[in-house]
Amino acid sequence: MSTTTAGGRRILFRNVRVFDGLSGHATDGSDVIISGSKISAVSNSPVGDSPGVETTEIDGRGMFLMPGMSDAHVHLMGNANNYLDFVMGPTGLLFANTISEAKRMLHRGFTSVRDMGGDTAPVKTVIDRGDFEGPRIFPSQAMISQTSGHGDFAFVYETPYEFGGGPSRTDSIGFTRTADGVERVLTAVREQLRKGASQIKLTIGGGAASMYDPLYTLQFTPDEMRAAVQAAEDYGTYVATHVYTVPGITRAIEAGVRSIEHGHLADEATVALIGEKGIWLSMQPFAEDDHHYPDPDRAGKNRQICNGTADVYAWAQKHGVQTAFGTDLLLEPESAARQSIMAARLGEFYSNSDALMMLTSGNAALFEMAGQRNPYGGARLGVVDAGAWADVLLYDGDPLADLSVIADPETNLKVIVKDGSIIKNTL
Structure with missing residues (x-):
């Protein structure tokens, strides 16, 4: 100790x-x-x-x-457990693996992280209490998704909530929360705040790791997104959104979202708009081998995302966008240590000094946007x-x-x- x-x-x-x-x-x-x-x-x-x-x-x-150093987009529970762990493993083992990964993350030099999906407030509590080693955690709690969205891990034969069904396995353990309609979205946001979220995470577009949603999809209606933003702002904090594409980013900006997570498929005009509006771009310096997708469809989506990385970083620098560093490693515990490699990879897109500032004071400025929900606001x-x-x-x-x-x-x-x-x- x-x-x-x-x-x-x-x-x-x-x-x-x-x-x-x-x-x-x-x-x-x-x-x-x-x-x-x-x-x-x-x-x-x-x-x-x-x-x-x-x-x-x-x-x-x-x-x-x-x-x-800090990481603005981790999934501590997702880093520590694979897909089979989530759907078949004992809940206690999921949390034990998460605590173990938190220690390893700290020993890689990451003393603060923003967790973007998972029931990490209890893990934060035992770390802050000094019982276990790990980084400071800014929890988002469950990532909130629509049915058939990026955070919907229900099996296709399961009945959605709106038709009288129960929670999926990932919903039941607090990794995700599926919500459709303004009322359910409001409840889902308030539920995460009640559980200790520093900020709120919505998944509003397709992704590589998800089961049902192509990258082009738009998820959550403008009214649903504005409801989430209002509920978060009422608690003095903000909404961050998983999204890659121009239409999705545009909808997020119009709804009042304060942090774009990913954005790898943006064009220059959209990146410039992010900068103009003073919104954060929480990017990841993805390479194809950071994730391994045996399914050709997911591998193709991952390749498309990675191919946009260099352009978006270049446009972000050109237009003075507030850019944070994150990793978003997920469901492959054997790849968790790539966090350090990805941090060093920032040097392919930024000067070494700019990369180090992003990894330290830059990310910290994003974390502090949680306002009174910032659990470490004393310094x-x-x-x-x-x-x-x-x-x-x-x-x-x-x-x-x-x-x-x-x-x-x-x-x-x-x-x-x-x-x-x-x-x-x-x-």
Whole structure:
């Protein structure tokens, strides 16, 4: 388990190269002090001792210290379990696997994540309590889908709710929530807020992993989407939408959605509109081998999505779009560690400094859009600065010069501190 700094103890990093998450460059020869759960000072000159305060001193040897990384689109439960686990496995095992994956994710250097579908509020509770290791979690709870939509995992022979049927397996465990019509959508949103959602996730277009919906489909009517947005705004938060296509993105913008998840099939005019409206684009640097679809139809949809990645990233930079980084790995636990590889892949589309800022302070700005639903609003995330949450990483290597350093955390990530607790220290 971790070593805490509670009760007047502190951590002192000496002689580190500090990337603060904001400036785009690193400062050599710095000392960083952590007191309790927050960073208390960042100094360009050596810090003196503090008699009477128990201090863990770490000689950084000039290594690279940066804020903890974040992932704006994870499915912790989906990362940890495969399709058969969901439809046939014991519920207790689903949650046990999720807790185990949360620990692995933290040890890859991801100290904060926005979960975009799954019953992760209980997992967040036991992590925040200190019972288990894992990242800070911004839960969306169940992703809300229409019947025959991206989040409908019911078998084709099952009767929908509206015709008197019961919940599908994924609905019953809180991974999804199928809702049709304004009244049911309102109830579904309010249900997720009651369960602890920081923000709301709607699936409003087709996807590669889903069973019934081609990519071109439009899901949820404008009235249904506006109802979800209103219910979320009434609780001080926002709606994020799974969507790839121009018609779907346009409908989402018109309904008041604040975060477009994916968007890989957008055209330049639509990306420019996202920027003009000040909406977030939560993208993933997908490559075809990130997911494995033996079914030719799903493999074809995945290929089409991946082929749009480079263009959308280029247009987002051209039009100044607020862009977040996410992974969206799902139903393939053996691929979960690709999270680190995908983070490093950002360097194919952005400068290394811009990629690191997106992974830290950039994503944090999106997370903070949850407003009063932000469970970690007492300090800043994603920066190394006095008063910020004490979530920091120490790498043997310079990601500003070579972003592939973050692709191999087992070798290169020497120290992890989250919430003022030392999670890993191999120095």
